Amino acid sequence: MENNILEVKNLKMHYVSKYETVKAINDISFSVKKGETFGLVGESGCGKSSVCKTLLQLLPPNAKFMGGSIKYKGKELIGLSNKELQKIRGREISMSFQELMTALNPVTKVKEQIYEQFIGLKMTKQEKYAKAVNLLKLVGIPSPEQRLEEYVHQFSGGMRQRIMIAIALAAQPSMLLADEPTTALDVTIQDQIIKLINSLKETLGMSIILVTHDLGVVSQMCDSIAVMYAGSIVETGDTLTIFSKPRHPYTEGLIRSMPKDDGSKDRLESIEGAPPNLNNLPKGCSFAERCKYATEICINQMPPLKEVGENHYSKCFHTDLLINSKGLIEL
Amino acid sequence: MSEYTLKNNNSEVLLSVKHLRKEFPIKQTIFDIIQKKEKKKLTAVDDVSIDIYKGENLGIVGESGCGKTTFAKSAIQLYKPNSGEVFFEGIDITKVSRRELRKLCRNFQMIFQDPFSSLNPRMSVRDVLSEALTVHKIVEKSKVNTKIANLIDMVGLNIDQLDRFPGEFSGGQQQRIGIARALALNPKLIIADEPVSALDVSIQAQIINLIKDLQERLGITFIFISHDLRVVRYVTTRVVVMYLGKIIETADTEKLYRNPLHPYTKILLESNPNLDPRKREKKSLIEGEPPSPIDLPKGCRFCKRCKYAMDICHEKEPDLKEIRPGHKAACFKL
Numbered sequence: 001m002e003n004n005i006l007e008v009k010n011l012k013m014h015y016v017s018k019y020e021t022v023k024a025i026n027d028i029s030f031s032v033k034k035g036e037t038f039g040l041v042g043e044s045g046c047g048k049s050s051v052c053k054t055l056l057q058l059l060p061p062n063a064k065f066m067g068g069s070i071k072y073k074g075k076e077l078i079g080l081s082n083k084e085l086q087k088i089r090g091r092e093i094s095m096s097f098q099e100l101m102t103a104l105n106p107v108t109k110v111k112e113q114i115y116e117q118f119i120g121l122k123m124t125k126q127e128k129y130a131k132a133v134n135l136l137k138l139v140g141i142p143s144p145e146q147r148l149e150e151y152v153h154q155f156s157g158g159m160r161q162r163i164m165i166a167i168a169l170a171a172q173p174s175m176l177l178a179d180e181p182t183t184a185l186d187v188t189i190q191d192q193i194i195k196l197i198n199s200l201k202e203t204l205g206m207s208i209i210l211v212t213h214d215l216g217v218v219s220q221m222c223d224s225i226a227v228m229y230a231g232s233i234v235e236t237g238d239t240l241t242i243f244s245k246p247r248h249p250y251t252e253g254l255i256r257s258m259p260k261d262d263g264s265k266d267r268l269e270s271i272e273g274a275p276p277n278l279n280n281l282p283k284g285c286s287f288a289e290r291c292k293y294a295t296e297i298c299i300n301q302m303p304p305l306k307e308v309g310e311n312h313y314s315k316c317f318h319t320d321l322l323i324n325s326k327g328l329i330e331l
Numbered sequence: 332m333s334e335y336t337l338k339n340n341n342s343e344v345l346l347s348v349k350h351l352r353k354e355f356p357i358k359q360t361i362f363d364i365i366q367k368k369e370k371k372k373l374t375a376v377d378d379v380s381i382d383i384y385k386g387e388n389l390g391i392v393g394e395s396g397c398g399k400t401t402f403a404k405s406a407i408q409l410y411k412p413n414s415g416e417v418f419f420e421g422i423d424i425t426k427v428s429r430r431e432l433r434k435l436c437r438n439f440q441m442i443f444q445d446p447f448s449s450l451n452p453r454m455s456v457r458d459v460l461s462e463a464l465t466v467h468k469i470v471e472k473s474k475v476n477t478k479i480a481n482l483i484d485m486v487g488l489n490i491d492q493l494d495r496f497p498g499e500f501s502g503g504q505q506q507r508i509g510i511a512r513a514l515a516l517n518p519k520l521i522i523a524d525e526p527v528s529a530l531d532v533s534i535q536a537q538i539i540n541l542i543k544d545l546q547e548r549l550g551i552t553f554i555f556i557s558h559d560l561r562v563v564r565y566v567t568t569r570v571v572v573m574y575l576g577k578i579i580e581t582a583d584t585e586k587l588y589r590n591p592l593h594p595y596t597k598i599l600l601e602s603n604p605n606l607d608p609r610k611r612e613k614k615s616l617i618e619g620e621p622p623s624p625i626d627l628p629k630g631c632r633f634c635k636r637c638k639y640a641m642d643i644c645h646e647k648e649p650d651l652k653e654i655r656p657g658h659k660a661a662c663f664k665l
Contacts, residue, residue, distance in 0.1 A: 043531035156620055157395075186394040186558060191602035192615045199613070213531065216561075216604030220611055239608045257536035259565035261606060263585050267543075268565070270536035274501045329607045 006032040011068035020279040024050040026231040037208040039222035047231040048211045052177040094173035098180040100160045111148040117170035135166040158189035230286035237312035244327040247314040293318045346383040351415035353405045375401040377576040388553040390567030398576040407439040440513035444525035446505035450497040457493045463515045486511045503534035575632040582658035592660040
């Protein structure tokens with residue numbers, strides 16, 4: 001347990017409005033080790049980004065925290081005052097956001113946006129400038145002195161992502177929450193960003209939580225992953241295990257619905273139907289409706305998170321049926 | 332499967348594109364005009380020639396801004412090309428009158444990337460489908476409803492969903508409506524512009540299966556534009572790789588994926604993240620980004636990012652030539 005930099009236990013968060021309650025996070029637990037990349041994987045609307053925003057408590061006013069604990073370096077984050085949280089945000093845990101054009105400020109220079117991270121640190125102007133130049137060098141932006149004076153719209157998509165990362169790293173956090181860092185990018189640029197984040201992790205010794213829906217990116221970046229569905233973690237374990245031997249029907253379906261890399265033209269196995277609405281979750285397993293293994297018990301009861309292997313958990317009654325399930329790769 | 336390959340061996344040309352060129356003028360600011368700066372233009376598609384065969388599924392891949400969509404759209408005259416010819420059934424459709432073009436255009440349909448914004452939110456599914464049928468007088472008025480029922484069944488939706496509005500459907504279902512609309516006019520060619528990019532993986536597979544089924548059943552020719560290299564490999568029979576408005580390589584899908592010739596294609600395919608977590612590379616294969624299509628460098632468009640670039644690459648532009656039977660590439664190294 002000493003090794004864990006972050007421990008989340010039984011976290012619950014709902015968005016409450018006059019008309020409905022959207023159950024965005026339903027009782028999830030996971031832990032992130034020091035220096036590892038932890039992936040939160042799932043389809044849109046499954047609550048991946050909400051988890052990140054809950055960790056930093058960057059939530060809109062209608063978000064209601066319903067219980068659980070978030071321990072960072074042994075310290076409880078739930079219930080901290082805003083002032084105390086400010087010391088955590090950016091300096092300890094930092095986040096790079098998905099929508100670059102809305103997250104970055106279009107009317108101030110890149111320089112100013114990096115300087116913002118230094119507020120509260122006693123630094124002279126020269127120190128700030130030198131640090132900013134170094135940051136841009138670190139994330140691989142050529143001619144940093146000139147680029148610091150430019151505005152966000154003058155950068156390409158890949159360069160904007162690099163700036164986002166530079167800003168997130170400015171206050172030397174021990175943990176980075178990266179929300180879909182490569183989603184809007186071309187494959188060649190995506191490849192560059194994947195490798196950049198991987199090398200930064202090693203040189204800076206950071207831990208990373210990566211939010212993504214792209215299994216290829218997960219494979220290239222994550223040490224362990226949690227697969228999310230309808231606000232719950234349905235399977236968690238190390239990447240290699242889950243990719244080779246999935247033990248939850250949803251993970252299995254997700255993996256099988258991807259075209260293979262060997263050029264085979266066998267029919268793709270799709271998961272029929274669509275995810276349930278988060279404001280009206282079923283009583284039992286939220287995946288039961290689309291699951292080919294589902295039985296009576298799945299509809300009536302919520303399955304527990306069962307240990308199916310070393311560090312490998314699956315939230316399903318029928319994990320035994322998946323014991324010979326074939327994944328994306330063979331070991 | 333066997334039937335599928337047979338159709339592709341039938342090498343009757345459906346659409347023959349010759350030296351197609353599409354430029355977009357860059358707007359000048361008042362200062363540019365005062366300073367009498369030269370008018371700039373962006374060359375989105377630069378002298379592209381290709382034959383599209385009946386029944387094939389042609390994939391177009393490349394980075395964003397390389398002219399994939401512009402090429403497809405200017406081939407079917409949704410954009411007026413600046414120069415070049417496009418032959419459909421012996422007629423040069425770049426030169427026909429608007430009235431004739433309208434008649435011809437029903438043979439070409441599109442499926443768009445964002446299913447929601449490409450459907451009118453105030454039109455029910457029935458309206459969406461019947462509009463095309465009545466405007467083009469595809470079937471008699473009395474038979475419109477049967478045809479609609481047919482279409483909706485073909486894309487896997489229910490007849491009782493016909494009077495709903497696009498907002499009531501999920502993303503995958505909306506894309507099915509988009510596909511039904513494209514099928515309404517019995518087209519000969521469908522351009523699918525990133526049809527699954529906006530969808531989640533599990534839904535993606537449903538739509539990919541549907542597109543493949545329809546193609547096999549109806550024998551419609553497809554142009555499939557996508558940046559997802561895995562999906563393109565799975566769906567298409569032949570692939571065109573574009574870089575900054577030019578075709579740099581084309582071959583049958585499996586040939587191209589197994590044995591890419593052009594340095595750019597090699598890098599593109601290898602940049603696609605490997606699904607095996609044990610195979611991780613430390614270094615990225617390619618530095619930098621594509622140059623702006625506004626001021627193109629002299630010589631090969633790719634030479635600035637190419638590690639094999641020779642002197643000639645900076646001087647002359649390589650032609651697309653046949654390296655192996657059915658496998659063309661534009662590179663001096665080959």
